[in-house]
Amino acid sequence: MKKALKRGLYAVLLALLPFATGMAFGKTWVRILDFALLYVMLALGLNIVVGFAGLLDLGYVAFFAVGAYCYALLASPHFGLHLPFWLILPIGAFAAGIFGMLLGAPTLRLRGDYLAIVTLGFGEIIRIFLNNLDTPYNITGGPQGIDMIDPIRLGSFSLNQPTSHTVYSYYFLFLFFALATAFVSMRLQHSRIGRAWAAIREDEIAAEAMGINTRNVKLLAFAMGASFGGLSGGLFAGFEGFVSPESFTLMESIMILSMVVLGGMGHIRGVIFGAVLLSILPEALRYVGPIEQSLFGKIVVDPSSLRMLLFGLALILVMLLRPAGLWPSPARKRELLAHGETAKHENTNIYDAGR
Amino acid sequence: MDTFLQQLINGIVLGSIYSLVALGYTLVYGIMGLINFAHGDIVMVGAMVTLTVTRLLANSGLPGPLILGIGVLTAIPACMAVGYLVERIAYRPLRNAPRLAPLITAIGVSILLQNLAMMLWGREYLSFPQILPAQTMAVGGASISTIQLVIVASSCIMMAGLSWLIRKTRLGNAMRATAQNPEVATLMGVNVNTIISITFVLGSALAATAGMMVSAYYGIAHYDMGFILGLKAFTAAVLGGIGNIEGAMLGGLLLGVIESMGAGYLGTLTGGIMGSNYQDVFAFFVLILVLVFRPSGLLGERVGERP
Numbered sequence: 001m002k003k004a005l006k007r008g009l010y011a012v013l014l015a016l017l018p019f020a021t022g023m024a025f026g027k028t029w030v031r032i033l034d035f036a037l038l039y040v041m042l043a044l045g046l047n048i049v050v051g052f053a054g055l056l057d058l059g060y061v062a063f064f065a066v067g068a069y070c071y072a073l074l075a076s077p078h079f080g081l082h083l084p085f086w087l088i089l090p091i092g093a094f095a096a097g098i099f100g101m102l103l104g105a106p107t108l109r110l111r112g113d114y115l116a117i118v119t120l121g122f123g124e125i126i127r128i129f130l131n132n133l134d135t136p137y138n139i140t141g142g143p144q145g146i147d148m149i150d151p152i153r154l155g156s157f158s159l160n161q162p163t164s165h166t167v168y169s170y171y172f173l174f175l176f177f178a179l180a181t182a183f184v185s186m187r188l189q190h191s192r193i194g195r196a197w198a199a200i201r202e203d204e205i206a207a208e209a210m211g212i213n214t215r216n217v218k219l220l221a222f223a224m225g226a227s228f229g230g231l232s233g234g235l236f237a238g239f240e241g242f243v244s245p246e247s248f249t250l251m252e253s254i255m256i257l258s259m260v261v262l263g264g265m266g267h268i269r270g271v272i273f274g275a276v277l278l279s280i281l282p283e284a285l286r287y288v289g290p291i292e293q294s295l296f297g298k299i300v301v302d303p304s305s306l307r308m309l310l311f312g313l314a315l316i317l318v319m320l321l322r323p324a325g326l327w328p329s330p331a332r333k334r335e336l337l338a339h340g341e342t343a344k345h346e347n348t349n350i351y352d353a354g355r
Numbered sequence: 356m357d358t359f360l361q362q363l364i365n366g367i368v369l370g371s372i373y374s375l376v377a378l379g380y381t382l383v384y385g386i387m388g389l390i391n392f393a394h395g396d397i398v399m400v401g402a403m404v405t406l407t408v409t410r411l412l413a414n415s416g417l418p419g420p421l422i423l424g425i426g427v428l429t430a431i432p433a434c435m436a437v438g439y440l441v442e443r444i445a446y447r448p449l450r451n452a453p454r455l456a457p458l459i460t461a462i463g464v465s466i467l468l469q470n471l472a473m474m475l476w477g478r479e480y481l482s483f484p485q486i487l488p489a490q491t492m493a494v495g496g497a498s499i500s501t502i503q504l505v506i507v508a509s510s511c512i513m514m515a516g517l518s519w520l521i522r523k524t525r526l527g528n529a530m531r532a533t534a535q536n537p538e539v540a541t542l543m544g545v546n547v548n549t550i551i552s553i554t555f556v557l558g559s560a561l562a563a564t565a566g567m568m569v570s571a572y573y574g575i576a577h578y579d580m581g582f583i584l585g586l587k588a589f590t591a592a593v594l595g596g597i598g599n600i601e602g603a604m605l606g607g608l609l610l611g612v613i614e615s616m617g618a619g620y621l622g623t624l625t626g627g628i629m630g631s632n633y634q635d636v637f638a639f640f641v642l643i644l645v646l647v648f649r650p651s652g653l654l655g656e657r658v659g660e661r662p
Contacts, residue, residue, distance in 0.1 A: 056455070106646075106647045109647075111650070113384070113597065114651065121642055125635075132630075308469075308470045309474070312470065315462060316445055316463035319452075
């Protein structure tokens with residue numbers, strides 16, 4: 001009963017949040033909330049690969065791009081196709097999943113940082129192709145990208161009408177999908193597959209010895225994570241009405257990874273928290289310009305670089321103060337503590353040559 | 356034939372810059388197992404400092420090479436200081452933290468350095484003063500400029516010096532010991548903290564030199580030039596086998612040559628469908644291909660599954 005009450009309270013809060021934000025700070029901030037929800041989905045998707053399965057992926061934004069371009073190609077005047085979104089979203093997620101497998105297959109033998117550089121290269125390859133596939137046949141629209149993408153329609157109701165309410169209607173759509181991804185992640189984590197992922201993360205050889213098919217399980221992690229990215233990519237394209245390669249740079253992958261690590265790798269609530277925090281922080285730091293103006297009466301340093309400078313500083317400080325992330329899972333916290341103690345113990349025992 | 360030779364020369368020049376930067380990655384990685392994402396930005400700091408000094412002295416009447424020398428000799432200590440501070444502040448406290456924590460601080464440091472540079476030097480592309488004579492030599496139908504010769508020669512000297520340092524000196528011995536096992540190295544009387552600091556400082560000195568080369572070669576410097584360069588150099592380090600000194604040199608040269616060959620021939624090979632704008636795709640594709648067959652890089656040791 002108490003649990004139901006708590007959930008109801010959360011639901012009301014989440015439902016009222018955009019209106020309160022809209023009234024207090026204006027529509028721009030509701031839009032930022034929409035993007036925060038998109039980032040929540042992306043971070044949860046990357047969390048499957050990095051947090052659950054322990055595979056470092058630095059090119060995650062490629063899957064976001066695949067989803068977004070799928071939507072853009074299938075619902076815009078570019079090819080004259082106008083499929084409904086409930087058909088495109090699964091196609092985008094599926095296509096991204098295929099790309100995830102494509103990336104996963106050749107990299108199965110790679111470990112740790114070698115995997116990181118290959119995924120990074122993969123992300124760059126996708127972006128360069130998007131940038132250049134306007135010749136000899138115009139597929140992706142090149143650096144200009146694709147515009148006039150259809151808005152998302154539920155039946156005959158377009159989420160873009162009336163225009164002044166767009167940010168609110170998308171908020172609820174994104175909230176639905178974000179909650180759905182969170183739910184799926186949670187169920188995955190405690191499923192047979194989720195435990196297999198945790199096993200290969202902790203010790204791949206031991207996992208293999210326990211009868212886990214590491215190849216399939218790893219591929220599944222890549223595919224699942226990628227399809228989350230593809231899904232949010234489709235939503236992004238419908239929301240923005242415009243896609244171009246500029247939205248899918250390496251910096252974006254790094255941002256999503258920072259969200260996962262800073263929030264608390266492998267811990268779903270932590271990851272959500274990290275995603276919301278890191279998508280709002282750079283926007284909130286936009287106020288340094290006006291603050292500087294009112295403090296000193298003039299602009300002393302370029303506000304946009306000061307803003308990113310503070311952002312970088314915040315990343316460093318948070319990691320220094322909380323190396324396991326802001327909100328690590330209880331199990332991981334225990335492990336870290338235990339690890340610290342055994343490490344201390346091992347250091348004192350210098351005669352232990354068997355280690 | 357001319358194109359081939361010319362692209363080979365360009366590739367070797369580019370490759371020797373990559374090698375210098377890749378050495379910085381590989382030194383740090385070999386000792387700490389950490390990808391120092393901020394290394395590319397230290398190259399940028401080196402380029403910026405050299406450029407500033409060179410601009411100040413450009414009209415002083417001193418000979419060009421001397422000005423460039425003064426520039427790089429200012430940049431080296433500056434970068435060493437930055438490298439030392441970065442290690443001290445952002446990495447040392449996280450020595451025993453989860454593996455990805457220092458990766459995030461490295462990203463933070465990279466963002467920080469870029470924006471500090473943007474504040475100091477502005478967001479425009481800065482042009483490097485023309486102080487070296489722009490003469491070229493003809494070699495079998497291709498041409499080599501003075502700056503290209505300077506780059507290849509000085510990076511060869513620096514790499515040879517580094518090899519000597521690592522292989523023959525007491526310091527190098529201590530560095531190799533730390534790389535193998537920091538705890539045992541401590542027992543043997545090696546001050547691991549000092550060694551790690553020295554490694555960062557050494558890598559930063561190489562980065563400063565590379566920064567001078569890049570900005571003098573391309574004639575420009577920009578606050579975010581370090582990012583792409585760092586990425587390429589890191590790719591080179593992995594290609595050669597990260598943590599391996601010779602691997603970084605080989606990987607850098609190879610990547611440089613692959614890239615310029617890609618730029619020169621990709622158009623003809625694919626019948627004009629893929630132009631030189633695909634040269635990065637080509638480079639990454641080669642990297643992936645190499646790693647598929649040699650998962651720990653060209654010269655990397657095949658380490659066991661468990662460290």
